[in-house]
Amino acid sequence: MEISVTSIVFSFVFAVILASAWSFLDWIWLKPKKLEMLLRQQGFSGNSYKLLHGKNSFIWLGPAPSINITDPKLIREIMLRYEIFQKPKRNPLNRLVFSGMLVYEGEQWFRVRKIANPAFHLDKLKVNKILHEALRLYPPGALFTRETIKESKLGDIIMPPGVFISMPIILVHQDEEYWGNAMEFNPERFSQGVSKASKTD
Known part of the structure; x- marks a missing residue:
């Protein structure tokens, strides 16, 4: 066999x-x-x-607030405006342990992503829809964080500097507002491609 x-x-x-x-x-x-x-x-x-609940919530990390953003449009905006919403500063010794795309910022991240993207393009695999659906239910990066470095407007929200932003991707991927029966394993969601799989614009 x-x-x-x-x-x-x-x-x-x-x-x-x-x-x-x-x-x-x-x-x-x-x-x-x-x-x-x-x-x-x-x-x-x-x-x-307890886990974060609700689309509009925040917690305190010592003296700094961390807000919970689950709106896909706002998450997209945060990821694109890297000059304002940056990865939180980490201990410099972490760079000795972690390297690569995980720690890249701004233009460097976009440049390496553009080079690496074709090699991992899931459209080349027969199991494309199954992999997309499995990654939707169990994303390898379940939470992304950013920090505002200057006052900016995000949608209708005025973001002062020094605010941490948590983007719990796993909650977005399991939100019934965007996915219907979100907990059902349904690879057919991706039959027309990633951009048309959810109910987002």
Whole structure:
């Protein structure tokens, strides 16, 4: 019995997606709840950990607010206006560990993305629709963050400098307003391409 290349590729991609989903679940829910329980057992008090809910919400990261943006149009605008909405400054030692597109900014990121994009174009694969739908349900980058460096208008929102922006892609990908029955595995959503898969303009 021959094993096709497509089935091997699909099995590999499925295994990677499953491992990523478990890692994300552990990071976003299991580990924080375990840490909260251990701290409470030792007499610490504080707000109960919970995921961000709602399309218009914010939390405090010390003295800085972090707002939750889930509108795809606003997310697109944030990603395109990199001169105002930049990746938060990290410890410079992180660059010794992480490199590549993960830490690139602005023009450098666009240039490398343009070079790399054709090599990973999913339209060349037979399992295109299945991969798109699997990545919609289990995105490898579940949360993107940016920081405003100067006052700017984002849609109808005036964004002062020093505000962190959280873009929980996993919540956008599972929003029934854009996807209908969002939790259903339905590769046919992508039968007319990525741009027509959701109910966004």
